[in-house]
Amino acid sequence: MREQAIIDGILTEAPYAEGKVRRERRVEFKVPADRIRDFLKLLREKGFELMLQITVVDWPKDGEYELVYQMWSIEHRTHAMVRTRIPRELDKARMPTVRDIYPVAETYERDAHDFFGVYFEGNEKMEMPWILDDTEQGLFPYRKDFDMLAYVKKKYMILDRFDENKDNYVI
Amino acid sequence: MVVVVETALKAVLILLYATFVGFMFMGIIRIVTARIHRRVGPPIYQPILDTIKLLSKKSNITHGLIYDFGIIYALGATILALMFIPLGSIGILRMYGDLILITFLLEIPMLGIMFAAMSSGNPWAGLGSQRALLTLLAIQVPLGFAIVALAESYGTFSTYQIVMAQQSMGWSIIHLPLLLAAVAYDLVLQAMFGKEPFDIMIAPGEISLGPMVEFGGKHMGILQIQHAIALFAETLFFSNIFLGGAVITSFASPVLNTLASLGVLLIKQIAVLMIAIFMGAIFPRFTIDQAARFYWKWPTIIAATGAILAAL
Amino acid sequence: MVDWRLFEPLFDFARRKSLWIVAFCTGCGGIEMPPLMTSRYDLERFGMMPNPAPRMADLFLITGYVTPKTLKRIIITYEMQPDPKYVMAHGSCPLNGGIYWDAYNAIKHLDRYLPVDVIIAGCMPRPEAVMDGINKIMEMIENGTADGWKRYKENYEYYKKNQDELFGEGWREREARRWIPWLMNRKKEE
Numbered sequence: 001m002r003e004q005a006i007i008d009g010i011l012t013e014a015p016y017a018e019g020k021v022r023r024e025r026r027v028e029f030k031v032p033a034d035r036i037r038d039f040l041k042l043l044r045e046k047g048f049e050l051m052l053q054i055t056v057v058d059w060p061k062d063g064e065y066e067l068v069y070q071m072w073s074i075e076h077r078t079h080a081m082v083r084t085r086i087p088r089e090l091d092k093a094r095m096p097t098v099r100d101i102y103p104v105a106e107t108y109e110r111d112a113h114d115f116f117g118v119y120f121e122g123n124e125k126m127e128m129p130w131i132l133d134d135t136e137q138g139l140f141p142y143r144k145d146f147d148m149l150a151y152v153k154k155k156y157m158i159l160d161r162f163d164e165n166k167d168n169y170v171i
Numbered sequence: 172m173v174v175v176v177e178t179a180l181k182a183v184l185i186l187l188y189a190t191f192v193g194f195m196f197m198g199i200i201r202i203v204t205a206r207i208h209r210r211v212g213p214p215i216y217q218p219i220l221d222t223i224k225l226l227s228k229k230s231n232i233t234h235g236l237i238y239d240f241g242i243i244y245a246l247g248a249t250i251l252a253l254m255f256i257p258l259g260s261i262g263i264l265r266m267y268g269d270l271i272l273i274t275f276l277l278e279i280p281m282l283g284i285m286f287a288a289m290s291s292g293n294p295w296a297g298l299g300s301q302r303a304l305l306t307l308l309a310i311q312v313p314l315g316f317a318i319v320a321l322a323e324s325y326g327t328f329s330t331y332q333i334v335m336a337q338q339s340m341g342w343s344i345i346h347l348p349l350l351l352a353a354v355a356y357d358l359v360l361q362a363m364f365g366k367e368p369f370d371i372m373i374a375p376g377e378i379s380l381g382p383m384v385e386f387g388g389k390h391m392g393i394l395q396i397q398h399a400i401a402l403f404a405e406t407l408f409f410s411n412i413f414l415g416g417a418v419i420t421s422f423a424s425p426v427l428n429t430l431a432s433l434g435v436l437l438i439k440q441i442a443v444l445m446i447a448i449f450m451g452a453i454f455p456r457f458t459i460d461q462a463a464r465f466y467w468k469w470p471t472i473i474a475a476t477g478a479i480l481a482a483l
Numbered sequence: 484m485v486d487w488r489l490f491e492p493l494f495d496f497a498r499r500k501s502l503w504i505v506a507f508c509t510g511c512g513g514i515e516m517p518p519l520m521t522s523r524y525d526l527e528r529f530g531m532m533p534n535p536a537p538r539m540a541d542l543f544l545i546t547g548y549v550t551p552k553t554l555k556r557i558i559i560t561y562e563m564q565p566d567p568k569y570v571m572a573h574g575s576c577p578l579n580g581g582i583y584w585d586a587y588n589a590i591k592h593l594d595r596y597l598p599v600d601v602i603i604a605g606c607m608p609r610p611e612a613v614m615d616g617i618n619k620i621m622e623m624i625e626n627g628t629a630d631g632w633k634r635y636k637e638n639y640e641y642y643k644k645n646q647d648e649l650f651g652e653g654w655r656e657r658e659a660r661r662w663i664p665w666l667m668n669r670k671k672e673e
């Protein structure tokens with residue numbers, strides 16, 4: 001199978017990673033967080049030219065963020081997901097940047113920093129204002145323990161006047 | 172004394188007529204464009220309503236003396252140009268109106284608008300003014316050759332004498348050299364109207380109206396009036412020098428003669444306008460370097476050929 | 484001197500029949516504007532014209548949800564317009580938050596920060612509904628009830644208080660200076 005051949009070719013040079021075939025033209029890798037730069041450099045050599053996105057998934061029960069690097073190879077016509085896990089605490093959620101390997105990663109890293117608080121070391125635009133406003137900096141609204149409703153009521157001064165049992169919020 | 176009053180009255184009447192017809196031309200442009208898009212389009216008096224609305228705005232923003240002066244300068248230059256162009260058998264300064272003067276006066280309103288726009292400090296206005304200046308520079312070459320062709324052919328620079336000469340020897344465009352000059356001049360007219368292939372200086376979606384971006388309220392109202400008069404004057408100039416003008420003497424009464432020549436001129440002007448509208452509706456917009464390259468190539472070659480043929 | 488009040492009916496007719504639009508295409512309402520302008524619904528037969536420059540605009544369309552960041556720009560654009568100016572908000576998001584009622588980043592009541600003349604209900608209003616709203620605003624101009632620009636001047640303290648509560652005191656200066664440190668850094672690097 002073509003996908004299995006790609007994975008085997010990559011895993012012989014990167015024994016620290018695990019890989020499996022999800023389905024046709026879709027492969028998946030699991031990498032420890034400190035080896036992500038080596039692995040992405042390897043992927044780039046192996047023909048994965050494009051980085052599509054960096055997504056962050058919040059797993060509050062495990063106390064971990066899952067970072068998914070979505071890569072696309074024009075040569076192999078294959079989509080690769082590179083998963084890695086880092087701790088969820090704000091001071092420990094740190095990753096090395098991959099901006100020098102894939103320049104487009106700058107945008108997605110700033111995105112993840114704005115909304116989840118993942119700090120990418122080495123990206124000097126990390127502190128630059130991005131999507132969120134100044135008053136919303138340091139709020140990290142996409143974390144699952146962020147109390148959205150209380151924040152909205154406080155910020156936009158919405159009263160609970162139509163709310164009868166105080167459990168069910170009605171606007 | 173009587174002469175002064177009569178001249179002043181004539182001037183006011185010409186101005187009123189030109190303004191009214193100019194507004195109708197703007198309405199025609201919008202209606203015809205709408206019909207080409209298969210829309211209903213606004214009523215023909217829509218530009219007049221726009222101007223009344225703009226003049227009746229309750230607050231007005233000014234950016235200093237040059238900003239106000241540029242608008243007045245543009246309007247004044249356009250009115251002066253109108254006075255020099257023969258309008259049938261009437262015309263205040265028609266004896267003194269030579270080709271170069273009128274062409275110059277029809278171009279400098281853009282300079283006034285650019286002064287005003289630049290003094291506002293808006294970056295879009297500055298960018299649009301640069302493009303307008305470059306367009307102005309680009310149209311000079313074919314315009315100059317077209318005028319040289321005319322002057323060579325008729326042996327005079329006077330617009331009035333050219334109109335009179337056309338009464339005996341037929342319209343200019345039936346002679347080959349002048350036909351070439353007319354084609355070049357019509358392409359130039361497209362940029363002077365600010366119509367589509369060469370309207371990068373006021374491109375609405377790209378640089379948000381360019382030089383016009385800061386004008387609002389009464390300034391924009393005056394600019395609308397200026398645009399109406401300029402539209403009238405430019406089409407009138409073209410129909411005078413290339414389409415034979417109109418000097419009708421077949422009626423006994425001078426009033427009837429004047430009205431008939433105004434009517435003939437109106438038909439010719441609308442024909443010129445229609446060509447501009449159709450060209451504007453068909454072609455997309457040139458970027459500024461494409462426009463300059465186009466003007467320095469094809470219209471220049473055509474007009475220069477015309478000038479050489481006329482000189483032979 | 485001419486008494487311009489005599490001409491007010493004419494001016495009102497002209498204002499009603501020649502509304503120039505500046506559309507702040509936030510949210511999903513921006514996609515409803517092209518059918519309004521093109522051959523199917525053709526707003527130009529009422530004398531309306533889309534216009535990119537706020538200095539010569541009369542009708543300000545806010546087409547969809549408004550985030551605090553865009554609200555700053557909306558307020559500045561609104562204040563740039565010369566004076567008889569009218570605001571029309573599309574859809575339920577500017578009205579009460581709509582489907583973004585619990586989003587941290589969407590304004591819930593637009594009329595706390597700007598005087599809105601007409602709000603069109605719907606999610607998203609069809610072009611027919613927008614045309615109905617425009618008809619309504621024309622009626623309101625005719626009988627003199629479209630007075631949002633007067634209300635903004637008279638109740639400026641109220642609007643300013645709400646704006647300052649949302650953005651913090653001195654937000655205009657802060658917004659204007661926001662990028663200066665980064666631009667200075669960049670210059671140093673080069």
